Amino acid sequence: MQERAALSPAQINGDLLHFALKTPRQFWIALGVLGAIVLAGVVSEGFIVVLGLQLLGLTNTVYWSVFIANFVFWVGISHAGVMISAILRLVYAEWRRPITRCAEVLTIFALATAGLFPLIHTGRVWRTIYWVFPYDFTRNVWPDVRSALIWDPSAIVTYLIGTILFVYSDLLPDLANARDRSAGFRRRVYAVLSLGFRGTVRQWRLQTIAGILLASLILPVFVSVHSIVSWDFSMAILPGWHSTIFAPYFVIGAIHSGVAGVVTVMVLVRRFLRLEDYIRPEHFDAVGRLQVVVAASWLFFFLMDFYFGIFSREAAEIEVWNLRLFTPPYSALLLVMIITGYLIPVPLWLFRRCRRSVRIMFWTSLAVNVALWIERYMLVITPLSYKEPFTFTWVTAYKPQPVEYIITAAAVALVLLGLLVFAKLFPIVPVWAVKEGQVLRREVRIGRVTVPAVAREKKY
Amino acid sequence: MSEVLGPVARRRAHQAEIEALLTRPRGLAGPAFGAAAGVLGLLALAAGVNLGMLALGSAEPRAKWGYTASAVAFLLQTFQGAPLLALTARLTKSLWAASLNRIAELMALGGLITAPVFVLLLFQLPDWHTRPSIWFDWPGAPQGYDAAAILMLALAGLSLVELTTRPDRRSANPKHWALLDAGAGTLGAIYALLYVYVQVLLMGDLAMSLVPGWHSAIVPASHAIQGLQAGFASVVLAAALTRRLGRVQHAMPLDAFWSASKLLLALTLLFFYLFWAEFLTYWYGRRPDEQTLLTLLMFGPYAVPFALSLLLNFAAPFALLIWNRVRRSVAGPMAAAASIVLGSLFEQIRLFVPAWSLAGPVRKELEAIPPAVFPALPDVLILIGLPAAAALLTICALRAVAPVSIWEYKSELLLKADEPYLRAEVTVLAKPS
């Protein structure tokens, strides 16, 4: 797992902190472009607030559409952080070191973006923002805890707070490092943020324990957040939504989409920050192997949903599947989904050469996220499109409208913008973790071969 | 703590001693082994006789097969789920529970008992035309396909046993090692895929298709994860027993149980999560057909096995395994594992007995809930005897090979070493991959 010569601490500091300390021109261009797209999204939302949700393609039966698909999609992507940093940390996988922070930061911004969508999809955004919280004790006006839409904010806010704490505790040593290497105003800001971290034994112990505790505590949250989001659908009695399998299905889909999202971010960080020495083909190889297992599980759950949907021989369920399988445009979308989500990526990922190719990993990761976005879209729209138990009204063909496209694009831009600004202000590859990896490197002679090894704390 | 996690260096010093321990006749040799084999054999015989009587009797009522179905499912969860522990380790190329791998793989021999009884049950199913299924007008469905699947799973298990015990039974040459390297991982993956497939067929054809209105898509997946949990638990239980009775403490150190218990805790939580997902969806929707289903399977006549299953599969192991001190022993994981194995038995009872107790051709709707079917003496003998038969096969196999795979043990010693670092010691793990 160690495919290049050891780097000195000075070199590591220089490579990983230089972006935070200097600002190249590309940064401003990227900021401008992403900012413009986000602004377009804000303007569209302004139109929606003033003119009403008539600007969307919603109808009397298809009441949830692209915004909810986006919500589920971004919550899914946010599962990247915990998968990569918490789980891999708890199983001592060395290859996680350079990518934990960009995964966690992706989580934070994906969650924050996801949290916007349930707000903007409602009819009265200015009320939704505060009425879902139990603040009005004096007048005895409460939100309804029976509603899955109240479980959602609880789960997402918990996850967001947990992840922010996790990132912060992980960031402390690097903030201290940046403080020690900067001057003036910057130094003062880093000094405040680093909470006086000086690298004493006691502080390192506390930082390590905090990291392990938060990683363990966030694991149940990781499973429950997307399960709760899935229960928005399975709690309804709508055929096609009222399925018991949604909780693990969504979680596996989230892991699939999240890990692919991390791969995309890894490639971008490696390319634009020139960190080829830190994010190496061996990391893509390891992620690729994980992705094979996750993709196979995702396909399994999809097939279970399908088989046991038609197993029931209930007319309504079969009609929804007819809609998905045989009716354009949904049939085309389903085909695209299976091809880009499984049939193209997984055979490629089975080969070591492909896993080590950064280009292939980049494009397959994008393909996977396209597939999962389509999956969310189909899941939200198709059962609603069919919701006509009295055949007097016809099955509605829902068509997304321009504002929906703009806001979807703006969400992507918002997440990328967040990552960009974070990478500017803080090191996106954890300096202390990479250095720790260097310290723990060993080489062992077994017979005639020298094998790379890693030192671990003795288990007692 | 009375037992110490022997440091790797100390184990290396005892290597020759331990190898001798592992290759001599088992601790269960002589009269003790004979007694155990005798008891298990009698139970197995009783089960076989009763099965024969059931098979030769009349086709109705179908309810008489309920406990047999539970026994088959129990075997699938415990004995045939056990090899998955070894597979996980092999697929991730890690050594965390290497000393448990041999026992895990030997338990795949239980497939020799599961397969014929499963096939016998397949022929007791009503015609698929009258019940929900995923088989359309395919010839030979479902008996042909289901039988093929369970036989292939048994075969895969046997091949796995053969492949991984080969270096211990004969002297190995480089060709053997190459085959083992390539084959163990691949065969393990095939076994895992077949296992999941068999779970889908078991739950689909032998449980859900018999109950009108039960088409819960999560059941095969949750049953498979519960199989993982029960399989791991059976390995921990069997290993803990072998360790004590076979006096192989040095070869099965504490850290294997420590690592396995962390996984057991995670799987216990998963058990509850998957049960909760199904329960919440059915309960919240308030649809009458789903409420009837909840009554049949959880809160009605089978409330006692259901409650026991939750207690033994979730509450007790969770309460035990969250404590670090409990995890870092052998007795703690063993108690939790015993609880899970017993809980798994009750879980299969509460899933299969109600399904098979619905008489006649499968109707469109579940109207009346039949009263609870209590086990008669033949049922009890089958429930105890079939696992006894599988256990008998396993302990007989333990006479032919050592309870800890010697080749894996040696490779573990090669790849791990202790070295001093600053003022402490670290364990260095070589990663040849």
Add this chain to the structure above:
Amino acid sequence: MVVDVDRCTGCQACVVACQAENNVALNEEQRFLEHRAKEWIRVERYWEGEFPNVKARFLPVLCQHCDNAPCEPVCPVYAIYHSADGLNVQVYNRCVGTRYCGNGCQWNVRFFNFWDPSWPEPLNWQLNPDVTVRSKGLIEKCTFCIQRINRAKRTAAQAGRTVSDGELQPACAQACPTNALVFGNRKDPNSRVSTLSASPRRYRLLEELGTEPSVVYLKRVEVDVEQE
């Protein structure tokens, strides 16, 4: 409420009356094509048979005021509750428009306001002062004319009695020329609705979902007419 499908002629007087009484927004053809038209009560029309023996069947569908409503527990801001009278009540000023209740309603009788309603002159003069005019961004539906129910209850309370059967009618029942729609007190065994509900012709829409609708439908009586 009892809906006698045998008596329904499909005249849609109920639809118009409801629109007038409850300040429901006006629908144009475009709204129907977009599938966004608001009809708190709608009359569904089904064609049976082949020309020239075609028959039309009419089914008025309105909010069923289910006892076990799938729309009620799902509102995050508690804008929906089940009143002591057995009504499924929508609180307009609390609704934030998540439309989760609309997804749950399998009869498609919950209508979301996609835009602010407008009534061209002089139609804005005929708005009912007893009923709120709903803004955009929230869900509305049939209330069994709760303003009339409350007025009747107040009148009866002031007179020191309870509301008698037939004293109040929602606008749709009042307008129906054939008395196909009958409204009353289910708990009163002598009321017309209780008597009609006991008919062997009774059924309820989507009864298998177990939501316990309060609206009972009476099946159409088929009479075979021999063609000469």
